Amino acid sequence: MLTGCASTSSTSAGYSVFYNKTVDPITATTAAGESKKGTSCVINVLGLFAVGDASIEEAKKQGNIKVVSSVDRDAFRIFIFYGK
Numbered sequence: 001m002l003t004g005c006a007s008t009s010s011t012s013a014g015y016s017v018f019y020n021k022t023v024d025p026i027t028a029t030t031a032a033g034e035s036k037k038g039t040s041c042v043i044n045v046l047g048l049f050a051v052g053d054a055s056i057e058e059a060k061k062q063g064n065i066k067v068v069s070s071v072d073r074d075a076f077r078i079f080i081f082y083g084k
Helices: 056-062
Strands: 019-028 041-045 049-053 070-078
Touching: none
Parallel strands: none
Antiparallel strands: 019 070, 041 049
């Protein structure tokens, strides 16, 4: 509750209350073509302040991507102090 959108997925095998660094697959398709990568992020401090845009649309813009073939969620958290 205190980490908001910077919390990790409950399906993550590496879930931990105090320290967490995981990558979870979200979705994948059969779209083929050139491989590109785009990222988007939200920073959360103390569960009180969250800043950023972690949308797929922002990641597409950052990576100059038109068709998305897969999405992964990378989460990093240190207790309630910091999340990304």
